[in-house]
Amino acid sequence: MKPKKHQIKIKYLEQIIEKIFRILLLTHLLIGFYYDASGQTESTSEINGIILNQENKKAIPYADIRLFNLKDSLISGAITSYKGEFKLSDIPVGKYKLLINFIGFESKTINVDVFKKTKIKLGKIYIKPSYETLTEVTVKGDRGRYETLIDKNIFIPDTNMIKSSASAADLLGKIPGLKINRLNNTVKIIGQDNTTVLINGQERGGNVNIATIKPEDIDKIEIIKNPSSKYDGEYAGIINIILKKKVAAGLTLTLEPNYFGKMHNESFINIEYGIKKIRFFSNYMFHYRNHPVLQTDSLTTTENEDVYEKISETEYNKMQETGHFFQYGFDYFINDKNTFNFTGDYKIINADRTGAENTETYLNKNLYDEFSINMRTDGNYLMQNYSVYYKRDLQKKDSYFTTDL
Known part of the structure; x- marks a missing residue:
């Protein structure tokens, strides 16, 4: 009787997955139709600007720009160019909040009102580097630590870090020495362009989309800057994400x-x-x-x-x-x-x-x-x-x- 019970569960799971993929496909078609239709309306505007470091006045490339309506629904988004410039097109009439984020800087929100079809030039927008001065350090938690070994560094996240991370990208972004590309959900070691990501020591073909990994499934992260011969010398750096064995x-x-x-x-x-x-x-x-x-x-x-x-x-x-x-x-x-x-x-x-x-x-x-x-x-x-x-x-x-x- 037990094998039949597992067969029923698997068959039920297959039906659920099939329905979900149908919903996803329909969602993409509707999204495509919506944006094609909205692009044809006349009452749309363009919002542009340039993001700069408030301290040294230099441009900030790859900053995350997102535009929300007053109901906190995402309307549009962009990533700044290497000159710090961004442009949001096909914005309908309405009131919005422009949210600017970049790692190591304070977030900034700007209110934007669109009354008619026009180009809204926000000009130079300065954001502050974020600094924290610690007068006292209190270490809590049973597993949060950073270990430095001869051949690698090991980072073990604690419970608070996992709970405060909405995605694996958020968690990895808190680790010193790692850089997250929010555009394609990839991660690399700073200064090591030829970096690969392994899951449990295994390379799973091409770049690993870290957005598919849940923070609570991560047990530890190994950072290997000088891989040994066992990795065939193909990469200058390796990030090995070890998942918990408890499913x-x-x-x-x-x-x-x-x-x-x-x-x-x-x-x-x-x-x-x-x-x-x-x-x-x-x-x-x-x-x-x-x-x-x-x-x-x-x-x-x-x-x-x-x-x-x-x-x-x-x-x-x-x-x-x-x-x-x-x-x-x-x-x-x-x-x-x-x-x-x-x-x-x-x-x-x-x-x-x-x-x-x-x-x-x-x-x-x-x-x-x-x-x-x-x-x-x-x-x-x-x-x-x-x-x-x-x-x-x-x-x-x-x-x-x-x-x-």
């Missing part, structure tokens, strides 16, 4: 509509189901980017006051990319020493990239040479990745055996 029973659904205006969408849904020693997971992400990038660089070489050479390079790229990313699998915690995992990745991407590059060389203010190139690539891409992972912890501390197919 939370029941069904968990996470939905994040990460809409950053018409130029960027990273909305996703994550489903987890725990039963005894097994954690099943499945997630879907709708990916859309339409980012024009203009970059100008120059190099001047001077021999004396009268003779010099200047090379000016201008590069323009526009990328439009639409994708559907699926991931599924399960973790099986056989016992305290043995762990088994299966993960499957399936990605469908349609990309259209155009670009132009122009290089000019001047000798004493006279154009000496000019070189131009135009580029375009487009097509559909299908990527699949499947992995089977087994880990056995040995008796000696930090010693284990793994195999990955």
